[in-house]
Amino acid sequence: MSCADHSEAMLQIARESLAVNALDCPVERQDIEQLTYADAQFDTIVCFRLFHHFPTQTIRQRAVSELCRVARSQVVISYSSPWSASSIARRLRALFGGRKSQKFTTSLKEVDACFRTQGFRLVKDFARSPFLHTLHVALFERVQ
């Protein structure tokens, strides 16, 4: 197991949390667009609560390409759905002059397309309540 994030402050939180739980694993500073890991270094990659920070399709595709490069068989990724009640409310608020959300939403269709170009297929998309909650988690696997 290995943990990574771009922010030193977040890596410190991860180190403290690992220590409290008596776990030991490498914690590394990485940029998801240019990971320093080898091809297929990990069986499974979990990328949690990062995708919604990326404003463009180009960046999202670069991130997914890197995740798929270092994952031998599976990638679990979370993303923010544009079709939940809270995402729709956020767009309406922005439309009527409210603050624009910094949370970038992505449709499952786009997430799936990013993975397909890398030879992965969607196994399952999860959400606690898809029409209420924005956070989705999708599992992709490498097509053999």
Ligand SMILES: C[S@@+](CC[C@H](N)C(=O)[O-])C[C@H]1O[C@@H](n2cnc3c(N)ncnc32)[C@H](O)[C@@H]1O
């Ligand atoms: C909402 S936090 C989630 C942190 C953690 N994954 C969690 O679920 O608690 C988003 C994290 O993405 C990290 N991040 C932003 N851009 C990144 C990049 N290009 N590469 C790696 N991490 C990045 C930030 O440093 C931040 O810690």
